[in-house]
Amino acid sequence: MSDCNTRIIAPSMLASDWGQVAQEAARAEAAGGDWLHLDVMDGHFVDNISFGPQYVAAVRPHTAVTLDVHLMITRPDHYWPRFVKAKADRITVHVEADHDVATTLAAIRDAGCGCGLALSPDTPFSAVEPYLDQIDLLLVMTVRPGFGGQAFMEAETMPKVAAAKAEREARGLSYHIEVDGGIDAETAHVAAKHGANVMVAGTSLFKAPDMATAIREMREERG
């Protein structure tokens, strides 16, 4: 079991070659990816449509790593059971979505799945504070959700990562702090300095000349 001080690299399948789901999942694992990050978008919560539970089920047989499912959808309370059935290991829901957050988190946990809570760059840290003792992971979005390939929003998001770490320590909690969007070796270093330990990266890993090297560089602790 990884704890919240272990650096975890989670390649995001959004940036993979969708014509080769099985090979791309296996390639990310062979290159050293610790988890695979799967971005579900419903065309409503965000202005893009990606994939649903069948895609998660299609990836599952091709890798042994944790499937970290990020639901960018308006009704996570309605759809989460389908992702449990598809064998997701963790399901992360947005605090801004249209649901009773505490009820959804508890239901996901009761189903034996890890639960995460995400907040978008424009959402203040105070929005997630009431739920911190109910989660396995806090996802601080470092771009506006919806598309890969955007620039890391350092000024807007790093204070929230630092606050998440401070609160975790103050309250004796143990959730992972994940960052997602515009992450490469440089920005991973910035995020880690503020307290993030899970690095989600699409473009910088799947489009790298050598994914193993890119993952190794992202894992390096720097002074």
Ligand code: DX5
């Ligand atoms: C953005 C998604 C991300 C995306 C990151 O809405 O949540 O997971 O795949 O892509 P990059 O690493 O290209 O910014």
Ligand code: ZN
């Ligand atoms: Zn994501």
